[in-house]
Amino acid sequence: MIYHEPPTRAMRSLVRGEGSGSAPAGMTFEEMREYIRSYDVVRRRDGGTCQSCGKPHLEAPHLRLWIKDQTESLCAAHNLELLCPACCRRRARLAAASITGFDPDVVFSREDMRCVYCLEKAEQLVARVDNADRDDPDDWACCCQTCSKRRGSMSHDKYIAQCHDKARELWTHLREEVMRGA
Numbered sequence: 375m376i377y378h379e380p381p382t383r384a385m386r387s388l389v390r391g392e393g394s395g396s397a398p399a400g401m402t403f404e405e406m407r408e409y410i411r412s413y414d415v416v417r418r419r420d421g422g423t424c425q426s427c428g429k430p431h432l433e434a435p436h437l438r439l440w441i442k443d444q445t446e447s448l449c450a451a452h453n454l455e456l457l458c459p460a461c462c463r464r465r466a467r468l469a470a471a472s473i474t475g476f477d478p479d480v481v482f483s484r485e486d487m488r489c490v491y492c493l494e495k496a497e498q499l500v501a502r503v504d505n506a507d508r509d510d511p512d513d514w515a516c517c518c519q520t521c522s523k524r525r526g527s528m529s530h531d532k533y534i535a536q537c538h539d540k541a542r543e544l545w546t547h548l549r550e551e552v553m554r555g556a
């Protein structure tokens with residue numbers, strides 16, 4: 375977890391002892407109570423303003439609570455910071471870049487945001503090879519969610535060959551259609 379969503383109304387009533395349900399996954403009831411308390415403190419402290427771009431008057435659900443240090447308490451106010459969703463996404467990408475050693479944005483723009491399989495514009499990034507070298511940008515490609523799901527456990531090379539076969543079949547089919555029509 376690198377950030378929190380704002381607490382929901384259901385979470386608040388749960389803490390007040392009203393309503394039923396349970397704390398979100400990965401959080402004990404006590405942590406949820408601390409989290410809600412911290413959220414209110416941080417919202418007041420940061421004045422509902424994104425601490426990265428300065429966008430003011432943020433209300434749930436248009437804000438995130440960024441966790442500054444993963445090794446510290448994930449719910450303590452001093453470890454949380456108010457961000458707008460756009461800045462949160464940007465920061466999450468940078469955090470991913472520091473793990474993988476490269477910025478996925480570089481790969482996205484290298485591939486012109488297109489899925490390497492269906493050539494549609496895509497936002498999701500997946501590994502190009504079976505056992506991606508996480509530190510090597512050449513081992514990564516842009517891939518849409520649909521193709522990622524379709525590819526499943528198939529290797530990149532096998533799947534892209536299948537895509538080419540399908541394209542060839544479609545091409546043959548279309549050519550036959552045209553010939554028949556002519």
Ligand SMILES: [Zn+2]
Nearest residue numbers: 424427458461
């Ligand atoms: Zn922002």
Ligand SMILES: [Zn+2]
Nearest residue numbers: 489492518521
């Ligand atoms: Zn695709």
